[in-house]
Amino acid sequence: MNIRLYNARIMSMEEAGVIKEGEIWISGNVISYVGEAKEQTEELIWDREIDCNQNLLMPGFKNAHTHSAMTVFRSLCDDYNLQDWLNNEIFPREANMTGEDCYELTKLAILEYLTSGVTAIGDMYLTPETIADACNDMGMRCVLVSGLNKFGPALCVMEDRYNKLNGKYDLVSYKMGVHAEYTCSRELLEEVSDLIHKYQAPLYVHMSETQAEVEECVGRYGITPPALFEELGLFDFGGSIYHGVHPTAEDMEIFKRHNISVITNPASNAKLASGIAPIGEYLRQGINVGIGTDGASSNNCLDMFREMFLVTALAKLKENDPAAVDAIKVLSMATVNGALSMGLEDCDVLAEGKKADIIMIDLKQPNMQPINNIAKNIVYSGSKMNVKMTMIDGKILYEDGKFADGIDVEDIYAKSNAILERLR
Amino acid sequence: MNIRLYNARIMSMEEAGVIKEGEIWISGNVISYVGEAKEQTEELIWDREIDCNQNLLMPGFKNAHTHSAMTVFRSLCDDYNLQDWLNNEIFPREANMTGEDCYELTKLAILEYLTSGVTAIGDMYLTPETIADACNDMGMRCVLVSGLNKFGPALCVMEDRYNKLNGKYDLVSYKMGVHAEYTCSRELLEEVSDLIHKYQAPLYVHMSETQAEVEECVGRYGITPPALFEELGLFDFGGSIYHGVHPTAEDMEIFKRHNISVITNPASNAKLASGIAPIGEYLRQGINVGIGTDGASSNNCLDMFREMFLVTALAKLKENDPAAVDAIKVLSMATVNGALSMGLEDCDVLAEGKKADIIMIDLKQPNMQPINNIAKNIVYSGSKMNVKMTMIDGKILYEDGKFADGIDVEDIYAKSNAILERLR
Numbered sequence: 076m077n078i079r080l081y082n083a084r085i086m087s088m089e090e091a092g093v094i095k096e097g098e099i100w101i102s103g104n105v106i107s108y109v110g111e112a113k114e115q116t117e118e119l120i121w122d123r124e125i126d127c128n129q130n131l132l133m134p135g136f137k138n139a140h141t142h143s144a145m146t147v148f149r150s151l152c153d154d155y156n157l158q159d160w161l162n163n164e165i166f167p168r169e170a171n172m173t174g175e176d177c178y179e180l181t182k183l184a185i186l187e188y189l190t191s192g193v194t195a196i197g198d199m200y201l202t203p204e205t206i207a208d209a210c211n212d213m214g215m216r217c218v219l220v221s222g223l224n225k226f227g228p229a230l231c232v233m234e235d236r237y238n239k240l241n242g243k244y245d246l247v248s249y250k251m252g253v254h255a256e257y258t259c260s261r262e263l264l265e266e267v268s269d270l271i272h273k274y275q276a277p278l279y280v281h282m283s284e285t286q287a288e289v290e291e292c293v294g295r296y297g298i299t300p301p302a303l304f305e306e307l308g309l310f311d312f313g314g315s316i317y318h319g320v321h322p323t324a325e326d327m328e329i330f331k332r333h334n335i336s337v338i339t340n341p342a343s344n345a346k347l348a349s350g351i352a353p354i355g356e357y358l359r360q361g362i363n364v365g366i367g368t369d370g371a372s373s374n375n376c377l378d379m380f381r382e383m384f385l386v387t388a389l390a391k392l393k394e395n396d397p398a399a400v401d402a403i404k405v406l407s408m409a410t411v412n413g414a415l416s417m418g419l420e421d422c423d424v425l426a427e428g429k430k431a432d433i434i435m436i437d438l439k440q441p442n443m444q445p446i447n448n449i450a451k452n453i454v455y456s457g458s459k460m461n462v463k464m465t466m467i468d469g470k471i472l473y474e475d476g477k478f479a480d481g482i483d484v485e486d487i488y489a490k491s492n493a494i495l496e497r498l499r
Numbered sequence: 500m501n502i503r504l505y506n507a508r509i510m511s512m513e514e515a516g517v518i519k520e521g522e523i524w525i526s527g528n529v530i531s532y533v534g535e536a537k538e539q540t541e542e543l544i545w546d547r548e549i550d551c552n553q554n555l556l557m558p559g560f561k562n563a564h565t566h567s568a569m570t571v572f573r574s575l576c577d578d579y580n581l582q583d584w585l586n587n588e589i590f591p592r593e594a595n596m597t598g599e600d601c602y603e604l605t606k607l608a609i610l611e612y613l614t615s616g617v618t619a620i621g622d623m624y625l626t627p628e629t630i631a632d633a634c635n636d637m638g639m640r641c642v643l644v645s646g647l648n649k650f651g652p653a654l655c656v657m658e659d660r661y662n663k664l665n666g667k668y669d670l671v672s673y674k675m676g677v678h679a680e681y682t683c684s685r686e687l688l689e690e691v692s693d694l695i696h697k698y699q700a701p702l703y704v705h706m707s708e709t710q711a712e713v714e715e716c717v718g719r720y721g722i723t724p725p726a727l728f729e730e731l732g733l734f735d736f737g738g739s740i741y742h743g744v745h746p747t748a749e750d751m752e753i754f755k756r757h758n759i760s761v762i763t764n765p766a767s768n769a770k771l772a773s774g775i776a777p778i779g780e781y782l783r784q785g786i787n788v789g790i791g792t793d794g795a796s797s798n799n800c801l802d803m804f805r806e807m808f809l810v811t812a813l814a815k816l817k818e819n820d821p822a823a824v825d826a827i828k829v830l831s832m833a834t835v836n837g838a839l840s841m842g843l844e845d846c847d848v849l850a851e852g853k854k855a856d857i858i859m860i861d862l863k864q865p866n867m868q869p870i871n872n873i874a875k876n877i878v879y880s881g882s883k884m885n886v887k888m889t890m891i892d893g894k895i896l897y898e899d900g901k902f903a904d905g906i907d908v909e910d911i912y913a914k915s916n917a918i919l920e921r922l923r
Contacts, residue, residue, distance in 0.1 A: 146869070149879075149880060150871045150873075150875040150879055151871050151872065153821075153872075153875055154821050155821055156821045183869075184865075186865035187865035187866050190864070190865060190866070342812065345812035345815055346812055346821065347815075348818070348819050348820055348821040348823070350816070351816060374879070375880040376866045376879070376880035377866070378866070381805065381808065381882075384766070385812075387770075388770055389816075391770060391771075391772040392769050392772060392774070392775060395772050397584075397770065397772040398578040398579070399772070401577070401578050439908075439912070441608075441611035441614060442611050442800045442802070442883075445571060445573070445607075445912070445915040445916040445918070445919040446916060447574045447575050447919060447923075451577055451799075452573065452799065455573075455574055455770070455800070456574065456798070456799040456800035458800065458802060458882060458883045458884070459866075459882045459883070459884045460614065460883045484863075488863070492868070492869040495869040495870075499871075
């Protein structure tokens with residue numbers, strides 16, 4: 076499809092927060108032009124020309140850490156702390172989940188991502204094969220991340236998936252990762268280290284989410300989780316840590332040294348009372364920070380607007396400084412920085428040659444009026460209701476409140492509810 | 500108009516969080532029936548019968564503290580603390596605002612309230628007469644609150660407004676109030692006390708919003724703002740304080756003693772780095788707590804869903820307890836408790852004889868699926884995009900993303916943008 080999006084405001088995110096008027100051309104799955112209004116050349120035939128009516132085009136949000144299929148646990152087990160929630164509520168129910176369940180429940184999550192302008196996800200969950208199928212079938216860009224742990228499939232399964240799932244679908248890649256220090260033995264972590272060295276692969280992991288987790292690791296090994304992972308060589312090829320709520324100053328040095336991104340999940344960290352991550356300090360240290368929703372059981376929604384506001388609001392509270400982590404920085408985290416953390420540099424900004432992962436923000440809703448500082452407004456006032464269009468890889472999947480033809484919403488709801496009844 | 504809303508789930512809020520299936524009848528501006536599906540009697544003629552399609556009906560949200568016309572300052576002056584923001588950014592611009600400006604800008608805010616399911620507001624701002632006009636013209640229920648201070652109109656103006664604005668419009672009432680301790684002289688506060696005793700009127704005031712405010716008051720008078728107001732008799736007939744971020748244990752006793760409600764404004768308090776109000780402790784003390792958005796300059800949106808999530812999320816962080824201030828308590832705050840704080844007991848719940856202030860929550864959006872604990876889901880996962888209908892005083896003002904006939908959205912936007920250009 077060749078699509079022309081004209082009469083638009085464009086925030087390309089090449090320079091964070093800068094907005095220009097113009098238009099964008101999409102040829103297949105790639106952006107072929109971004110710039111001022113331009114005369115159509117003769118040889119181009121548009122499948123669609125969309126008058127953006129002065130609404131805003133920007134890169135889609137990158138939800139850099141989630142567990143999509145946990146939609147089934149939404150509002151099922153609230154008001155617990157992380158360890159009780161995981162051990163007593165989540166793990167026993169997950170034991171009964173099938174790959175087919177994950178497929179359907181991931182599709183439900185993707186519907187919600189589309190309403191929130193999310194065009195790529197970093198997904199760590201039980202059955203990567205069926206998550207990959209769901210993303211491919213729905214058109215969602217997905218970086219799968221292994222959640223290897225001592226209870227789950229063996230190391231060879233992760234290696235097998237790494238080789239089979241990378242390259243299987245254009246929209247899907249697969250990264251090596253472990254669930255967390257506290258769900259892995261030292262022996263297993265050493266084996267993982269061997270494997271990432273074999274492939275020179277970055278590593279992804281939940282880390283320093285709660286104070287208790289850090290203390291237990293120090294109790295076991297005498298060092299913090301980041302120090303342990305560094306010692307084992309697990310950070311030798313970069314990667315990301317999820318949460319990073321309770322780092323020491325030394326941990327921050329480790330992240331810098333190994334080019335580790337921190338993915339913050341403020342709603343989940345608040346709801347589970349895990350704490351507030353020191354985002355301002357990460358930024359001052361020059362560490363790359365992305366944003367994730369975490370799963371729908373600990374959040375409970377998959378809404379990058381709520382996350383963006385929380386990142387800045389909680390930073391202001393934590394630092395007792397209303398200027399802390401301002402809106403423009405947060406916009407970068409939710410787009411470019413998240414893309415960087417997942418190895419998605421080909422769809423980070425709106426520029427010629429980049430993948431066409433584009434959203435349109437409806438500025439004609441009352442929460443965006445009057446038209447003042449649009450970039451700040453998206454972070455401080457934006458809402459899912461402002462997402463007028465979500466395009467992934469050149470395909471419009473959500474537009475004016477409707478999902479694309481071929482997405483059977485009622486069927487996804489029915490199957491999700493049936494799974495809930497079984498797992499409740 | 501006689502309207503029948505059938506095939507619905509109903510959360511009347513008579514018992515917080517309890518949901519039953521059934522239907523609601525509206526006769527004029529009053530609810531005439533709430534209960535199980537019922538055969539239509541012969542003499543009733545419906546103007547509209549709406550199949551709710553198993554979506555949820557609940558009381559509209561009560562935004563118990565806002566400054567509606569501050570929509571013009573949205574994203575204009577962010578990232579300041581309260582005192583710098585007020586003194587350097589807001590007050591100088593407000594000096595150039597006219598009553599007509601307030602009228603138009605309040606209408607813009609009302610559009611946003613309708614998208615967020617807000618059916619009543621507690622509004623403290625410059626020109627109550629034109630705010631009243633805007634609310635009456637748009638159909639918004641409004642409790643006006645005086646923001647009397649040493650720079651503004653004299654005490655006699657407040658008394659005059661009290662007598663003229665109460666009773667002028669069915670949808671509008673007027674309460675006595677002062678802006679804050681730090682913007683009033685002791686002499687003025689004493690005169691206000693005489694006036695509220697003359698009318699036996701409750702008092703409304705910004706109070707204990709920042710630590711600096713409390714300390715300055717202690718410096719001036721040797722006691723905290725609540726203690727001063729008690730000493731001056733300003734709490735003798737109840738009322739509400741806005742914010743209440745930094746109360747002492749003694750302050751809480753004062754609020755209890757005088758039946759003072761606390762209206763919490765978590766987004767504003769976070770964005771201005773004022774702090775986190777001790778909501779859990781207020782509840783344990785039996786103090787009535789409502790929720791407000793505050794104005795669009797310090798928030799920057801007028802979204803009760805975001806406020807509700809923040810109330811519980813910040814309480815969990817503050818108390819380091821994931822069970823703190825759970826979702827059902829927050830739902831009560833956002834509806835019944837807010838109504839109580841504003842003297843709106845006639846539109847607090849869905850019951851026969853109550854005013855028809857009703858919203859429909861769209862459960863067919865992905866963030867509400869699967870259908871599990873709907874009440875918790877509204878607080879933990881809800882969004883403006885779930886507001887399928889907003890009815891105030893029996894009139895449907897917003898439905899399926901469209902405003903009622905007679906509401907000229909483009910005109911409101913155009914006028915708001917023109918005012919912005921003048922005041923910027």
